[in-house]
Amino acid sequence: AIGNQIGVAVDNARLYQQQREVAEQLRVMQENLRFYIHQVTRAQEEERKRISHELHDDTIQALVVLSRQLDALASGDKGLSEENRLRLEELWQQTDNILRGVRRLSQDLRPAALDRLGLLAALEWLASDVAEYSGIAIKVNVLGTKRHLHEEVQLVLFRIAQEALRNVWRHSQATEAEITLEFDERKTRIIVSDNGKGFNLPKTMGDLARDGKLGLAGMQERAQLLDGTLTVQSEPGRGTTVTVVIPA
Ligand SMILES: Nc1ncnc2c1ncn2[C@@H]1O[C@H](COP(=O)(O)OP(=O)(O)OP(=O)(O)O)[C@@H](O)[C@H]1O
Ligand SMILES: [Mg+2]
Structure with a gap:
């Protein structure tokens, strides 16, 4: 009977040890996961920043130039037919809408x-x-x-x-x-x-x-x-x- 009790105690000790090991493994895994999420979030923010700057420095600037040229054309050229002038104004309006959309996107990203x-x-x-x-x-x-x-x-x-x-x-x-x-x-x-x-x-x-x-x-x-x-x-x-x- 004593032999049995010793056996049970040894089993319990082993179980307890295993439990602790599993808990420790779980803790390490959780920590790794957190670290990984942190890195991914950082990388995502960096990427957003990059895209936002690119939109701002290239796309938006190009659209601003285009919008100004269309505006100048519509208001400057006296020989323009009324129909073409209206068409130009429409194009200018559309460019402006796109510009606003891209600005919002860029701001939203960063x-x-x-x-x-x-x-x-x-x-x-x-x-x-x-x-x-x-x-x-x-x-x-x-x-x-x-x-x-x-x-x-x-x-x-x-x-x-x-x-x-x-x-x-x-x-x-x-x-x-x-x-x-x-x-x-x-x-x-x-x-x-x-x-x-x-x-x-x-x-x-x-x-x-x-x-x-x-x-x-x-x-x-x-x-x-x-x-x-x-x-x-x-x-x-x-x-x-x-x-x-x-x-x-
Ligand atoms: N302010 C709120 N008013 C009413 N319902 C809401 C509100 N915020 C969240 N919910 C409800 O909770 C759910 C979960 O929101 P969650 O932001 O997690 O997901 P989602 O908006 O459906 O999708 P995702 O954000 O991934 O595009 C929504 O689908 C909606 O049913
Ligand atoms: Mg949501």
């Missing part, structure tokens, strides 16, 4: 305001841009004492606000939305809320991601990279609030 003027200015720009094309009234509030945030933190908070507003525009049918940036002593909070139709929250973000819905899961991922958290509050008919807290 808002110049974020690099030059910081998070708050970039959020103001974002709010007015989304308000313009969606017709939703969007307010930006700041609470607490403003302080400088690390560039990476600024970018994460901006991307989260951008993605949250994209959701407001696409899903909420809201008439009003708000971005609140709140500075606490050791934390920075960004809250995006709307007065739209709301939705039933899934059990986990993973459920959404499996359906190919990557917006909220991506926001959570970005927040976690900075040891932050994301919470979503929503209920059908009662609007939606997305809150991200970053220890920074």
